[in-house]
Amino acid sequence: MTTGTTSPADPVRTPAHPGADAPTPDRAARSERLSALAQQHGALVTLVVAVIVASLSFDTFLTADNMENMAVSSAFLAVVALGMTFVIVTGGIDLSVGSLFALGGVLAAWGSRYGTAVALLLPLAVCGLVGLVNGLLIARSRLAPFIVTLAAMLGARGIMLAVTDEGSKTYLVDKDTFFATLGQGKILGIGAPVWITVALFVAGAVVLRRTRFGQYVYAVGGNEDAAALMGAPVARTKIAVYTLSGLCAGLAGALNAAWLVSGVTILGSGMELEAISAVVIGGTLLTGGFGFISGSLVGVLLLKVIQNVINQIGSLDSAYQQVVSGAFLAVVVIAQTWLGRRRRVL
Amino acid sequence: MLSVTGLTKSFPGVRALDAVDFTARAGEVHALIGENGAGKSTLIKVLTGVYRPDAGEVAYAERPARFATPLEAQDAGISTIYQEVNLVPLMSVARNLLLGREPRNRLGLIDFRRMHREADEALRDLGVRVDVRRPLRELGVGAQQMVALARAVSVNARVVIMDEPTSSLEPREVRTLFGVIRMLRERGIAVIYVSHRLDELYAVCDAVTVLRDGKVVHTGPLADLDRLRLVALMLGREIGEVADEGVTKFTGEHHAESEPVLRAERLSVRHRLSGVSLDIRPGEVVGLGGLLGSGRSETAKAIAGALPPDSGRVTVAGTSVRTGSTPAAIRAGISLLPEDRKAEGVVPGLSVRENIALAALPRLSRLGLVDDSRVDAIVDTFMRRLRIKASGPHQKVGELSGGNQQKVLLARWLAMNPKVLLLDEPTRGIDVGAKAEVQKLIDELAQDGLGVLLISSDMEELVEGSDRVVVLKDGAVVEELTGSAVTPDALLSAIATTGGPAGAEAGAAGGPAAPQHLRETS
Numbered sequence: 001m002t003t004g005t006t007s008p009a010d011p012v013r014t015p016a017h018p019g020a021d022a023p024t025p026d027r028a029a030r031s032e033r034l035s036a037l038a039q040q041h042g043a044l045v046t047l048v049v050a051v052i053v054a055s056l057s058f059d060t061f062l063t064a065d066n067m068e069n070m071a072v073s074s075a076f077l078a079v080v081a082l083g084m085t086f087v088i089v090t091g092g093i094d095l096s097v098g099s100l101f102a103l104g105g106v107l108a109a110w111g112s113r114y115g116t117a118v119a120l121l122l123p124l125a126v127c128g129l130v131g132l133v134n135g136l137l138i139a140r141s142r143l144a145p146f147i148v149t150l151a152a153m154l155g156a157r158g159i160m161l162a163v164t165d166e167g168s169k170t171y172l173v174d175k176d177t178f179f180a181t182l183g184q185g186k187i188l189g190i191g192a193p194v195w196i197t198v199a200l201f202v203a204g205a206v207v208l209r210r211t212r213f214g215q216y217v218y219a220v221g222g223n224e225d226a227a228a229l230m231g232a233p234v235a236r237t238k239i240a241v242y243t244l245s246g247l248c249a250g251l252a253g254a255l256n257a258a259w260l261v262s263g264v265t266i267l268g269s270g271m272e273l274e275a276i277s278a279v280v281i282g283g284t285l286l287t288g289g290f291g292f293i294s295g296s297l298v299g300v301l302l303l304k305v306i307q308n309v310i311n312q313i314g315s316l317d318s319a320y321q322q323v324v325s326g327a328f329l330a331v332v333v334i335a336q337t338w339l340g341r342r343r344r345v346l
Numbered sequence: 347m348l349s350v351t352g353l354t355k356s357f358p359g360v361r362a363l364d365a366v367d368f369t370a371r372a373g374e375v376h377a378l379i380g381e382n383g384a385g386k387s388t389l390i391k392v393l394t395g396v397y398r399p400d401a402g403e404v405a406y407a408e409r410p411a412r413f414a415t416p417l418e419a420q421d422a423g424i425s426t427i428y429q430e431v432n433l434v435p436l437m438s439v440a441r442n443l444l445l446g447r448e449p450r451n452r453l454g455l456i457d458f459r460r461m462h463r464e465a466d467e468a469l470r471d472l473g474v475r476v477d478v479r480r481p482l483r484e485l486g487v488g489a490q491q492m493v494a495l496a497r498a499v500s501v502n503a504r505v506v507i508m509d510e511p512t513s514s515l516e517p518r519e520v521r522t523l524f525g526v527i528r529m530l531r532e533r534g535i536a537v538i539y540v541s542h543r544l545d546e547l548y549a550v551c552d553a554v555t556v557l558r559d560g561k562v563v564h565t566g567p568l569a570d571l572d573r574l575r576l577v578a579l580m581l582g583r584e585i586g587e588v589a590d591e592g593v594t595k596f597t598g599e600h601h602a603e604s605e606p607v608l609r610a611e612r613l614s615v616r617h618r619l620s621g622v623s624l625d626i627r628p629g630e631v632v633g634l635g636g637l638l639g640s641g642r643s644e645t646a647k648a649i650a651g652a653l654p655p656d657s658g659r660v661t662v663a664g665t666s667v668r669t670g671s672t673p674a675a676i677r678a679g680i681s682l683l684p685e686d687r688k689a690e691g692v693v694p695g696l697s698v699r700e701n702i703a704l705a706a707l708p709r710l711s712r713l714g715l716v717d718d719s720r721v722d723a724i725v726d727t728f729m730r731r732l733r734i735k736a737s738g739p740h741q742k743v744g745e746l747s748g749g750n751q752q753k754v755l756l757a758r759w760l761a762m763n764p765k766v767l768l769l770d771e772p773t774r775g776i777d778v779g780a781k782a783e784v785q786k787l788i789d790e791l792a793q794d795g796l797g798v799l800l801i802s803s804d805m806e807e808l809v810e811g812s813d814r815v816v817v818l819k820d821g822a823v824v825e826e827l828t829g830s831a832v833t834p835d836a837l838l839s840a841i842a843t844t845g846g847p848a849g850a851e852a853g854a855a856g857g858p859a860a861p862q863h864l865r866e867t868s
Binding site (some may be wrong): 206209210211212215216218219222223225226227228229230231232233289290 | 396415416417420421426428432433434435436437441442445446448450454455456458497
């Protein structure tokens with residue numbers, strides 16, 4: 001990241017070791033670093049390979065249309081995964097994001113008749129509030145994140161159904177509004193949601209890596225007791241990440257509504273699991289304390305490429321998509337555990 | 347600088363602090379001592395804002411103070427180093443060192459270049475040279491403790507509290523620590539020093555406060571108090587009695603049979619052990635000596651199946667045991683009392699009863715159902731035999747003192763009727779009284795015909811407690827001392843002479859896997 005005066009490989013820093021059969025510390029350090037690299041960039045390498053294989057196998061894969069389409073459809077999941085990354089790095093989990101995504105979309109579509117500001121702020125306010133309540137319950141009342149966000153998931157879906165008369169009512173977005181442009185517009189031939197997502201990821205990466213808040217997020221996930229004893233605001237950090245996750249889910253829902261020009265009520269179920277998969281595939285440890293924003297983006301893209309390839313095959317039922325995604329997740333988790341153990345041994 | 351008056355704090359069933367008065371003055375190193383459960387940890391936690399007192403006043407810099415959180419205490423200038431390293435292993439050394447105080451640029455973003463430089467300088471001041479960008483967990487425990495120390499003194503602290511800072515340090519690191527403490531004293535900082543090691547107290551402390559059962563039994567200059575009197579105050583026993591009992595509770599030689607009950611042959615684990623062989627006969631206590639990182643714990647773990655060896659054999663009473671499997675080792679009669687009670691031993695949320703019965707459950711159940719009366723009988727026996735101090739079998743283990751937690755663990759393994767008991771630092775971090783009891787127990791167990799492997803950093807404990815001492819260095823056996831050859835001097839020279847001092851230091855500092863450097867400051 002930053003370049004110090006000496007590199008980690010500088011031999012002056014590595015101690016000499018007796019014993020002929022003991023591997024040199026250089027080799028141990030290199031092996032350690034390789035494991036770390038694999039953990040960080042394994043998903044990226046896999047993504048590149050998947051893209052190459054897919055473009056060689058299908059003429060229709062590497063077309064501008066298909067690429068743009070994939071990028072836009074990845075954008076919404078990516079924004080959800082962004083918030084999820086913060087939550088998972090603190091060692092938590094947020095199951096409410098799928099419901100909040102749907103709720104955000106419906107609220108945005110409903111609010112769009114009152115202007116872009118309402119269409120954006122209403123879902124952000126409601127979903128952010130749900131996230132805040134999640135955070136308060138988890139941090140202050142010390143309830144398990146799994147249960148709290150599961151309750152929020154059911155609750156948010158209930159609100160969404162209430163707003164839409166049991167899902168029978170679909171609010172439409174007027175295509176001529178600025179709000180619709182946020183979903184439908186294109187800059188340099190690439191959809192607006194993609195640009196927004198990229199901007200959010202850059203901001204998210206800066207926040208996680210370069211701010212004090214980001215350090216607290218890692219510290220809370222890495223060792224909560226130690227973080228508290230070191231004076232880190234543990235409760236506030238947790239409240240912040242769940243609020244952030246709620247906001248991300250609401251915004252993703254709103255953008256999705258703008259893209260579809262309607263608030264589709266059946267979307268979002270199972271999305272929380274997709275987001276969690278993407279984050280974990282991207283190298284973030286489910287146990288917390290270790291992870292990257294960029295990895296989550298790669299994880300999302302990888303899931304979408306797999307999805308796209310299976311669609312391209314055509315003859316395969318789309319149900320196989322989930323089989324492949326699931327198998328993939330299992331492989332990643334096994335690899336992570338293996339790498340983690342290896343690194344601890346070293 | 348920091349004082350409390352009439353401080354009282356109760357927990358369910360226990361009055362941890364009872365009207366305690368305590369004053370730490372600027373430029374003074376104040377020893378806070380007492381047996382486990384005397385209230386030292388509670389007092390520290392009140393001083394640092396972790397607990398809130400039920401009654402009493404805290405005054406800081408002549409003004410009443412009440413810290414609601416550790417952060418408030420820290421901001422006010424009270425830093426703490428805890429006994430067990432309380433840092434975040436996955437984060438880099440620099441991030442740990444400066445968490446919450448990261449240098450920032452104009453945009454409010456962390457300036458990593460400056461952060462790494464500052465962290466490096468802070469550690470160099472303490473004579474520690476490590477790559478501050480590497481994750482903390484790659485460092486040895488001693489070096490991690492030094493990072494915690496650097497963190498504590500690098501804030502503008504006016505009070506530094508050290509809770510058994512030396513329990514995982516090597517002598518060399520202890521000297522560095524003492525240098526730092528003296529430097530703090532010269533700067534007019536109040537140091538509160540908690541330790542069970544009397545040598546250390548007399549080496550570095552000016553004043554002493556002795557706690558017993560939540561009350562202050564003595565406070566005053568340390569120089570006025572001789573060791574015997576100090577121990578007597580802590581234990582609440584008569585002086586003659588203490589002197590009679592000697593330094594440790596071991597009685598000496600045991601009657602060992604000739605056929606080994608446990609035989610470990612050429613155990614090797616990549617990076618950590620190379621061809622360690624040892625025998626333990628029934629009724630014999632075999633000590634495992636060596637410096638931190640020499641492979642003592644790894645040897646015990648490899649024997650107990652907790653660390654899969656790449657090669658080598660373990661046999662119990664002539665039958666070979668599948669290596670790398672804890673259940674197989676337990677079935678064969680090998681029990682390991684691990685070094686890290688907190689992480690590898692007790693389940694703090696479960697009761698004393700459940701903790702003791704945990705490993706023996708398969709033996710205590712019929713058709714998958716646990717036989718409660720048999721569990722009760724066993725728990726009752728061991729609670730009495732090991733003199734476990736708890737309000738009852740249903741008290742949570744997390745609420746017990748360290749010494750009693752250790753006894754619960756010992757009871758858990760004894761309930762398995764083991765043939766061989768591997769004890770990794772059985773008396774670390776527990777008070778003098780409990781230590782003596784545990785030592786006595788080890789003796790009794792050996793007399794009952796158990797084979798015992800004893801790992802201890804306490805030289806006296808190792809020498810007096812063991813019939814034989816196997817000395818390890820860099821993961822290999824370098825010497826075996828038997829009978830009258832088991833003396834502190836012989837042990838020291840066995841550790842020191844072979845391989846050369848440079849090798850010993852590098853190996854001890856981190857082992858082949860954790861590149862790090864520790865050097866003396868002066």
